[in-house]
Amino acid sequence: MKPIPFNKPFLAGQELHYIQQAVAQGKLSGNGEFTQLCQRFFQQRYGIPKALLTTSATTALEMAALLLDLHPGDEVIMPSFTFTSTANAFVLRGARIVFADSYLDNPNLDISQLASLITPRTKAIVPVHYAGVACNMAPLLALAEEHGIWVIEDAAQAIEGYYLEKPLGAIGHLAAFSFHETKNVIAGEGGLLAINDERFAERAEILWEKGTNRAAFFRGEAARYQWIDIGSSFLPSELTAAYLWAQLEQITAIREQRLQQWNRYATALQSLAEAGHCALPAIPVYATHNGHIFYLICRDTNERQALIQHLAEHQILAVFHYQTLHNSPFYHNLHDGRQLPHARRFAECLLRLPLYFELSETDQQRVIAAVNSFYKA
Known part of the structure; x- marks a missing residue:
């Protein structure tokens, strides 16, 4: 594999x-x-x-x-x-x-x-x-x-x-x-x-x-x-x-390819979101996005880490993203002390799935199947 x-x-x-x-x-x-x-x-x-x-x-x-x-x-x-x-x-x-x-x-x-x-x-x-x-x-x-x-x-x-x-x-x-x-x-x-x-x-x-x-x-x-x-x-x-x-x-071809891949994830994983297992990206009515990132919002940090490990066992690399800057080692003493719970939730629960120009449909279906098998288990 x-x-x-x-x-x-x-x-x-x-x-x-x-x-x-x-x-x-x-x-x-x-x-x-x-x-x-x-x-x-x-x-x-x-x-x-x-x-x-x-x-x-x-x-x-x-x-x-x-x-x-x-x-x-x-x-x-x-x-x-x-x-x-x-x-x-x-x-x-x-x-x-x-x-x-x-x-x-x-x-x-x-x-x-x-x-x-x-x-x-x-x-x-x-x-x-x-x-x-x-x-x-x-x-x-x-x-x-x-x-x-x-x-x-x-x-x-x-x-x-x-x-x-x-x-x-x-x-x-x-x-x-x-x-x-x-x-x-x-x-x-x-x-x-x-x-x-x-x-x-x-x-x-x-x-x-x-x-x-x-x-x-x-x-x-x-x-x-x-x-x-x-x-x-x-x-x-x-x-x-x-x-x-x-x-x-080649920007038009690049955009169309990524949007096709993004939409494939969104369609295939919608049932997981509807069942309450995770959340998918929310696109506001005023936004036309470019297919840059497809992410899941897991229910907590432990679930995200377990999903990362599950995907790794299937030879799939998925990664989390930013850590909150207001609570960073460099800036937390300079922050005014306000709690920013939504930013913290994304830092703790957001998981990015593979998405790149040459990702084949076959490989993408492998990713989708692995995510589904994690939540079904």
């Missing part, structure tokens, strides 16, 4: 050809032809005014935090059930993180809590579109506008996800995407900063180019190439961009 991994990196088309082409062109450092192709893709397909390819979603978020000019004592609101990068980007600028709970049936940030968390020190809200499922953006944006707060979308998992008819990552003032090998569209590592508020556009490019006006200089828009502002080395190499471009060319 061959093992079924949780995730598997894949070739969608011309990745190796484009990497070879980048080498032949003699341009491997950042901001070459393939970087420009990827950036234009996001600008044209999703209506993002300016897109900058980065080494990861982590560095895209770090750029966003730099653009906000945060100072010690400023506050940033975000869900506790998220990856450390969401918080680290703002902690690095001295901000205090104010964690919000998830919904009862959805790991995303509970919008109804936001008003009570806003203070005069609140500078930003960071909604995370978990599993490519949209946060409820309209009330969030209305609240942010009322209080003069920036909105930074953590769209790391959300490429090809939508809020109503609006692409995720094109809604907040800024947004970050990821192309890590576990995402729908991959480049090994890699990310992108979406600049949806043009007030940030010029400075973002300077930060991106190590604090210089290099990009403007090479476009003939500046007489000298100079140090203008703070910045860092946020650009990925052309090898990363070349791999990514081949994936973006």
Whole structure:
């Protein structure tokens, strides 16, 4: 019996050809032809005014935090059930993180809590579109506008996800995407900063180019190439961009394949949810998701661990996901003491099933059969 991994990196088309082409062109450092192709893709397909390819979603978020000019004592609101990068980007600028709970049936940030968390020190809200499922953006944006707060979308998992008819990552003032090998569209590592508020556009490019006006200089828009502002080395190499471009060319096929796999899980496991054995992902009416993650919510931590062990005995790797950040070793002493029970429940009970582009229907049926046999036993 061959093992079924949780995730598997894949070739969608011309990745190796484009990497070879980048080498032949003699341009491997950042901001070459393939970087420009990827950036234009996001600008044209999703209506993002300016897109900058980065080494990861982590560095895209770090750029966003730099653009906000945060100072010690400023506050940033975000869900506790998220990856450390969401918080680290703002902690690095001295901000205090104010964690919000998830919904009862959805790991995303509970919008109804936001008003009570806003203070005069609140500078930003960071909604995370978990599993490519949209946060409820309209009330969030209305609240942010009322209080003069920036909105930074953590769209790391959300490429090809939508809020109503609006692409995720094109809604907040800024947004970050990821192309890590576990995402729908991959480049090994890699990310992108979406600049949806043009007030940030010029400075973002300077930060991106190590604090210089290099990009403007090479476009003939500046007489000298100079140090203008703070910045860092946020650009990925052309090898990363070349791999990514081949994936973006196949994005429709990738999305359709993953949605077919996601729907196969949902249909086959619905009877378990109806019988009360576990819960399946809840997709709000305003969200069109991208098939990024299919998860089960077990009844408690012990059941989840038993299911993980059961699947491992069938040579299937399933994994849990985030631990709550408000209760983490690093931040629990800085948290304000509020209990966030829904975030804790997802941390303790959520289990992710294998889902990747090359997962065959036969292997997926093996996973489904193993999950069913666990609960029937």
